[in-house]
Amino acid sequence: MRDNERARVRVDLSVVLGAVLAVPVVASSLLVLGLVGKLVWPEYFWVLPAGWAVAGAITFVPGYEHLVLSVLLKMRAPSQGELTRLAPSWAAVCAAAGVDGDRYRLWVEPSNELNAFAAGGRTVAVTRIALDLPRPGLEAILAHELGHHLAGHTRGTLLVHWLELPARVLARLLRLVAWVVPHVGRAVRSFGRSAEALVTVLLGLGILTALAFLDPWLLLTPLLGPVLAWSKRLGEYRADLMAARLGYGPELIRLFREWIRLGGGDERRLWARLLAGHPAHIDRIKKLTDRGFRG
């Protein structure tokens, strides 16, 4: 079994952690829909949450991914000129991995930041500026994104987003309501200062309770932030490693060194490192050299 094939079948810890951490919010979403179902159709209250969950299958339809990327994320299809740079690099990376490049869709993000990302089941996007990289650099970045796809990092993200949507929308509405609480308090000031304090505290507590119900992780965010970030960093190391196994290790290390040089160093403080979804470039270089890849 070749290295990249072995990586493909191994369970990825960052995928497992991402799924586990999504469970409470998904459960809240379905509960919210169940409560709405109770109001509108008590006998068949379960139809709404069950229907929503089943409708989540739409996130695996290519057209849905297309819609999210073009409408929500403002991506666009590459122009003919961009395609002449992008397509050969992508083809080379896919050939190295032994996968069919045609099953993926290439996108361009009109941004002047050097970046790329993988999403859903078939999306690979690069920023406009990334297309100006010399071909080995562009291939190395694309190999990292293919690594995310092959490790399954992105496959379920659109479905999780769909399943969390009802809870997220309601939580956002509640935050808006929380914004008017002090105004309501002030409105009852004519009944006395203590009435104002009581109304403000009661409304505030009610909203906090509802928010904790909709997003149980919310109260634990300070503790879970580092866990989530750590799981994302594991995914980044994994995608780097997969790109390196495809032969792009030296080029990736060269790119990270260049980023450090352009950024004037990579000395993030400990707390910033703990909460970052991407590892520091210096740590990414170290992980690759520890595995025997040289720049």
Ligand SMILES: [Zn+2]
């Ligand atoms: Zn990545």
